[in-house]
Amino acid sequence: MAQIPNLDNAPVNLTSIRDQSQKELINLLKNIRGKKCLVIDPKLSGSLSLIVQSSLLKEHGAELRHLTAEPIQTDCTKVVYLVRSQLELMRLISSQIRDDTSKGLQREYFVYFVPRRTVVCEKILEEEKVYDLLTIGEYPLYLMPIDEDVISFELDLAYKDCLVDGDTTPLWHIAKALHKLEFTFGVIPNIRAKGKASTRVVDILNRMQIEEPVNTSDIGMPEINTVILIDREVDMITPMCSQLTYEGLLDEFLGINNGAVEVESSIMGVQQEGKKIKVPLNSSDKLFKEIRDLNFEVVVQVLRQKATSMKQDYTEMTTTNQTVSELKDFVKKLNSLPEITRHINLAQHLSTFTSKPSFLGRLDMEHTIVEAQSFDICFEYIEEMIHKQEPLVNVLRLLILFSITNSGLPKKNFDYLRRELLHSYGFEHMATLNNLEKAGLFRKQEMKSNWLTVKRALQLVVEDTDTANPNDISYVFSGYAPLSIRLVQHAIRSGWRPIEEILKLLPGPHTESKRSGYGGNQFDNLSGSMLNSDKVGDGRRSLVLVVFVGGVTFAEISALRFLSAQEGMAYDLIIGTTKIINGQSLIEPFVEKLC
Amino acid sequence: LLWKESWELAKNPMASKGSPLQGPRIKLIENVHKLFSETKEHVFESKAAEEHAKLLRMQQELEATTKQPIFVDSSISDTIRTCIVLGNNRAALKVKTEFKVSEKRWYWLKVFALATIRDWDALEKF
Secondary structure, three states: OOOOOOOOOOOOOOOHHHOOOHHHEEEEEHHHOOEEEEEEEEEHHHHHHOOOOHHHHHHHHHHHHHHOOOOOOOOOOOEEEEOOHHHHHHHHHHHHHHHHHHHHOOEEEEEEEOOOHHHHHHHHHHHHHHHHEEEEEOOOOOEEEEOOOOEEEEOOOHHHHHHHHOOOOHHHHHHHHHHHHHHHHHOOOOOEEEHHHHHHHHHHHHHHHHHOOOOOOOOOOEEEEEEEEHHHHHHHHHHHHEEEEHHHHHHHHOOEOOOOOEOOOOOOOOOOOOOOEEEEEEOOOOHHHHHOOOOOHHHHHHHHHHHHHEEEEEEEHHOOOHHHHHHHHHHHHHOOOOHHHHHHHHHHHHHHOOOOOOHHHHHHHHHHHHOOOOOHHHHHHHHHHHHOOOOOOHHHHHHHHHHHHHOOEEOOOOOHHHHHHHHHHHHHHHHHHHHHHOOOOOOOOOOOHHHHHHHHHHOOOOOOOOOOOOHHHHHHHHHEEEEHHHHHHHHHHHOOOOHHHHHHHHHOOOEEOOOOOOOOOOOOOOOOOOHHHHHHOOOEEEEEEEEEEEOHHHHHHHHHHHHHHHHOEEEEEEEOOEEEHHHHHHHHHHHHOOO | OHHHHHHHHHHHHHHHHOOOOOHHHHHHHHHHHHHHHHHHHOOHHHHHHHHHHHHHHHHHHHHHOOOOOOOOOHHHHHHHHHHHHOOOOHHHHHHHOOOOHHHHHHHHHHHHHHHHOHHHHHHHOO
């Protein structure tokens, strides 16, 4: 099965976006005559694999290489670099070029920056005295569809960049990506944003619209009705909790990368020692589409059911006489067998993790912390984790959860835990602690916690969640409804106004605005939910784009899909994010790497 | 402004990690300690720096006596564990008292360490 997802069912024409990116890349290669060696930044190759098949690149005369510290081995006289604008990468390129010249090799070099060139990078190439040998260009890849309803801007560190290092380039990038979307789908009339970064993005986007307006007359009705932007900072609780949906768990334990997960071949029942295989995970796999968003408990049941019904069919088949059409049906069912086996294998592997007492203990603790009732129990649990020197990231996840729900810890506890952390994991983590404090994730208590108010007002903890027949988004965490998605729910239903008091308790400002980029046809406020104007002409539901600045987890995506599938929901939802994240990938950049 | 300066310094010795010259590094960290202690808000940071320097000194001594370069740059907990694993209980106790390690943590470390070397008898007694 292909790793490139099938986008035919997307609520908005995402295929066109992908095709455009693909065409741009091919054109770029076509413009360089003859055989060439395409050297790709390893970080980009994953994203590129979602846009274009490597065979297609080879058809256009490109040899593929990853950019490494080693000199390139190729017979081609033309070398094309496709890289992000990162300083270290510039140094790699220049050292490769110098290596070639020292060997007396004459080659033509092209450097394409993704998505755009920066002055600093060019400066470095100048300093390294290779600038004159290069042809420089850009490959404007700002966003890529990673599934039918998910668009990623592929910004690895956006969250840490903004909060700790104060670097706001990711915000420009996001605005640019949205602006690009508008060129294809029309100016988005309604914007709601919550959080410092999100409101900045809106500002930048508006400025872009003034400087380089989207020509609306030839697009007609805008396809996207509303965009809702939310900072990750607003809800740091959710990503710190362990995700309990099938896809979320796969990501937590095995790590999903660009819509695929890599596992030992033995897990998938293939007898090949020590080899890893890639399992693609996207909506093209019908079974996966069905179960990805379900709570893991339910997934196991569904798979068991499928397997038994299969077995039943089989025995029926062997014992009774069948008509030809019945045989045909049976064979059709058999075709889905590889999918079933694949997911049974994966689910089985997952359950080796989820049945561990340590995992269940952690889940329990997460819920206790979110309930915010028993401070001492939580405190002692975390203390014990530190004493046992459990993996630092795991400790930090709980600690951050604990700190945020309490609006920071009382000074005494704060200093004590910090000391124990340094003692257990080494003093070099002083810098890690500083990063976390600067980002407000682990800090001293300065005011009374308002988590209880927020929790109650938005009904974040739901008792008696039925994971099998969920009627609320809280099923994705078996009882906790993600704060971010609750906000989205409110924003869609009635806008910010009714929950203004609650919003004020969460970090960052919020804005709500209307834009007119199209002729006179003003949309009414969303609150008149089923107004005619909300329906696009051909009876499709109109679209809401939810953008997470700083990343989104699979569990949250699942919750949004759940909302979208609800009866009486007037909108289709698509999701934009800087990156798909989980608690681990979110915290890791904060842990200061030394050397 | 002062705290910014001291942070720069605090990061400095960390950047020089892995250099065999431990002497200058300890001096640097002690400098950091002094800088931090000049302000009131950074009592914690200053203390941490002080302890860090002290730890490095002890680790150096340990490496000299055991002739095994495995101590420097490990955390306090790790140091204690290594000591017990090597059967050097006295040194472990010394580190414990020096850094006022709480009983709770001490027990965890000891149990883990004894389990690593499968010293079940000692574990039983303890």
